[in-house]
Amino acid sequence: xAGWYIEKGPESDVAVSSRVRLARNLKNFPxxxxxxxxxxxxxxxxxRNAALDKDNNFASNLAFIDITGLSPIDRxxxxxxxxxxxDMAESQNRCGVLVGNDEKISIMINEEDHLRIQCMFPGMxxxxxxxxxxxxxxxxxxxxxxxxNDDYGxxxxxxxxxxxxxxxxxxxxxxxxxxTGYIKNVLEACGKISVAVRGLYGENSEASxxxxxxxxxxxxxxxxxxxxxxxxxxxxxxxxxxRLLRKELYNQNPYRFEDRIYRSLGVFSNARIMTSEEAHxxxxxxxxxxxxxxxxxxxxxxxxxxxxxxxxxxxxxYAARPLNPGERDIIRAEIIRKMFGNSxx
Amino acid sequence: xAGWYIEKGPESDVAVSSRVRLARNLKNFPxxxxxxxxxxxxxxxxxRNAALDKDNNFASNLAFIDITGLSPIDRxxxxxxxxxxxDMAESQNRCGVLVGNDEKISIMINEEDHLRIQCMFPGMxxxxxxxxxxxxxxxxxxxxxxxxNDDYGxxxxxxxxxxxxxxxxxxxxxxxxxxTGYIKNVLEACGKISVAVRGLYGENSEASxxxxxxxxxxxxxxxxxxxxxxxxxxxxxxxxxxRLLRKELYNQNPYRFEDRIYRSLGVFSNARIMTSEEAHxxxxxxxxxxxxxxxxxxxxxxxxxxxxxxxxxxxxxYAARPLNPGERDIIRAEIIRKMFGNSxx
Numbered sequence: 001x002a003g004w005y006i007e008k009g010p011e012s013d014v015a016v017s018s019r020v021r022l023a024r025n026l027k028n029f030p031x032x033x034x035x036x037x038x039x040x041x042x043x044x045x046x047x048r049n050a051a052l053d054k055d056n057n058f059a060s061n062l063a064f065i066d067i068t069g070l071s072p073i074d075r076x077x078x079x080x081x082x083x084x085x086x087d088m089a090e091s092q093n094r095c096g097v098l099v100g101n102d103e104k105i106s107i108m109i110n111e112e113d114h115l116r117i118q119c120m121f122p123g124m125x126x127x128x129x130x131x132x133x134x135x136x137x138x139x140x141x142x143x144x145x146x147x148x149n150d151d152y153g154x155x156x157x158x159x160x161x162x163x164x165x166x167x168x169x170x171x172x173x174x175x176x177x178x179x180t181g182y183i184k185n186v187l188e189a190c191g192k193i194s195v196a197v198r199g200l201y202g203e204n205s206e207a208s209x210x211x212x213x214x215x216x217x218x219x220x221x222x223x224x225x226x227x228x229x230x231x232x233x234x235x236x237x238x239x240x241x242x243r244l245l246r247k248e249l250y251n252q253n254p255y256r257f258e259d260r261i262y263r264s265l266g267v268f269s270n271a272r273i274m275t276s277e278e279a280h281x282x283x284x285x286x287x288x289x290x291x292x293x294x295x296x297x298x299x300x301x302x303x304x305x306x307x308x309x310x311x312x313x314x315x316x317x318y319a320a321r322p323l324n325p326g327e328r329d330i331i332r333a334e335i336i337r338k339m340f341g342n343s344x345x
Numbered sequence: 346x347a348g349w350y351i352e353k354g355p356e357s358d359v360a361v362s363s364r365v366r367l368a369r370n371l372k373n374f375p376x377x378x379x380x381x382x383x384x385x386x387x388x389x390x391x392x393r394n395a396a397l398d399k400d401n402n403f404a405s406n407l408a409f410i411d412i413t414g415l416s417p418i419d420r421x422x423x424x425x426x427x428x429x430x431x432d433m434a435e436s437q438n439r440c441g442v443l444v445g446n447d448e449k450i451s452i453m454i455n456e457e458d459h460l461r462i463q464c465m466f467p468g469m470x471x472x473x474x475x476x477x478x479x480x481x482x483x484x485x486x487x488x489x490x491x492x493x494n495d496d497y498g499x500x501x502x503x504x505x506x507x508x509x510x511x512x513x514x515x516x517x518x519x520x521x522x523x524x525t526g527y528i529k530n531v532l533e534a535c536g537k538i539s540v541a542v543r544g545l546y547g548e549n550s551e552a553s554x555x556x557x558x559x560x561x562x563x564x565x566x567x568x569x570x571x572x573x574x575x576x577x578x579x580x581x582x583x584x585x586x587x588r589l590l591r592k593e594l595y596n597q598n599p600y601r602f603e604d605r606i607y608r609s610l611g612v613f614s615n616a617r618i619m620t621s622e623e624a625h626x627x628x629x630x631x632x633x634x635x636x637x638x639x640x641x642x643x644x645x646x647x648x649x650x651x652x653x654x655x656x657x658x659x660x661x662x663y664a665a666r667p668l669n670p671g672e673r674d675i676i677r678a679e680i681i682r683k684m685f686g687n688s689x690x
Contacts, residue, residue, distance in 0.1 A: 267612060333604070
């Protein structure tokens with residue numbers, strides 16, 4: 001695999017990934033719900049040509065994937081890698097995505113909006129994600145005409161995205177905040193300042209494995225820089241709180257703490273059947289152990305990769321055939337053992 | 346460690362060890378409850394001299410341990426290795442034991458009877474245990490005069506041991522009989538034919554880790570050969586039943602079976618805190634896995650050794666200091682990891 005998850009970013013003991021996405025629509029096309037097949041195809045062609053043009057410094061790193069032609073498993077696998085959204089994975093429209101070869105950038109065409117430019121970096125790297133997004137946006141703006149209004153900013157299909165069209169989010173691993181129950185206070189506080197907290201796969205997805213996505217709820221009335229700074233600031237506070245609580249929990253009873261971590265590692269790396277729910281739970285403990293220096297010789301990048309590989313779509317890609325849930329639990333356990341070098345046992 | 350448990354015996358997939366013990370008393374001493382300190386010491390001296398005499402082919406292999414002078418921890422450690430009985434470990438009398446250097450033979454002096462000659466072999470080797478016991482008994486009978494009656498045979502302190510003075514027992518690992526619940530039928534059937542079923546440490550000890558000790562309840566009215574054949578026969582039947590059930594359980598759902606085994610191995614070899622009860626439970630699963638060829642690279646002899654090392658007395662010998670139960674749980678986990686080569690993690 002090649003992607004953001006096989007690199008280690010700053011603050012990676014708590015921050016898993018940073019993501020920025022911009023919603024954009026083109027002036028000379030109707031909004032997606034009102035587009036004909038022909039218009040959808042025309043839009044794909046136009047954006048593809050613009051993005052892959054030799055003028056584009058990124059062009060050599062971009063590849064186009066025609067989502068319409070993909071099987072449900074392939075679509076799901078791309079969704080699990082955050083290359084496309086759940087909406088696009090399930091879309092009946094003509095749609096596609098341009099992906100950078102390191103999977104840090106993707107441009108979805110014909111999602112909820114005409115364009116969704118998205119950049120993802122490991123750890124706490126909001127500034128880099130924003131810069132790459134902005135560069136691509138600026139380039140495309142020179143090639144096509146965006147739907148833009150001087151009062152409202154960028155026009156989007158759903159009014160919640162209007163203005164900057166930006167969503168900035170950080171994925172945080174917050175096991176200590178969760179164990180101690182303080183996460184409830186965090187969720188409440190975030191709600192009051194219009195910051196959304198979601199699970200691993202965006203809206204309506206549950207926080208499995210103590211993974212929380214922190215993002216701005218409003219894209220209007222703030223500049224892009226303000227949104228980035230706001231989310232970065234909140235994430236930094238949560239990172240500090242999480243670190244303090246981890247130390248506190250450890251110092252309360254180091255043996256019991258390490259026992260929990262190592263039991264999870266033992267089951268995770270030895271089981272023959274493992275549900276997705278249990279895998280996320282154990283992976284969270286193992287990640288915590290690695291990040292606290294309790295478990296050595298395991299890299300956080302490997303755990304990031306595993307987090308994606310154990311999802312249903314990627315499991316089925318690995319097995320190269322459709323799997324029912326029972327089969328998935330067996331293949332999931334097999335992949336985990338393989339990653340831990342336990343495949344022969 | 347040097348003992349029966351570091352060798353692999355026949356039928357070791359189910360039979361852990363075979364043991365024969367003979368109860369003997371000397372004619373010219375009162376029975377133990379009525380002995381004076383001086384008589385106790387005189388008896389120890391007489392037996393010691395007789396056993397260590399150059400006439401005795403075993404003499405060079407025997408060492409005398411003065412139990413009276415030992416700390417409670419050292420006594421407990423010997424008891425856990427089955428070298429002395431629980432009674433002797435707790436005895437207030439002058440007492441001692443002669444032990445073979447491979448720990449296969451031990452002669453307790455001033456236990457419930459004047460002498461308890463005991464031989465223990467790995468796996469199903471009742472005949473060898475009986476032969477060694479008999480040889481030692483014959484030798485001693487030439488040196489001292491046993492209390493013997495033509496009608497009753499050897500006289501013993503407790504009437505249940507009168508006659509041959511023999512108890513023949515086999516320790517069996519019966520996880521499949523236990524999992525399926527058939528063990529209840531076995532216990533009932535054994536009761537009807539006067540065969541006792543006990544736990545790991547004899548009378549009143551519970552069957553922890555699915556270990557069951559099968560032994561004759563009556564020592565009168567049967568020859569030694571008949572007792573040995575009877576217990577051997579019953580053990581062989583149980584071994585066959587256990588093997589069939591293991592295969593059946595495995596075939597019902599191989600993945601679920603292996604999953605159970607490997608999860609137990611994962612926890613057993615990674616935990617940082619482990620109670621005795623949990624250790625026996627997990628050890629039983631790991632033993633089953635090794636014996637069914639599911640777990641490779643782990644030797645059954647190592648598990649036998651571990652079964653003894655994780656007992657409270659041996660744990661405290663290992664730590665070289667008294668340990669409270671909480672500390673024992675930590676040292677137990679440490680020893681287990683060490684044996685599995687996980688001590689650095």
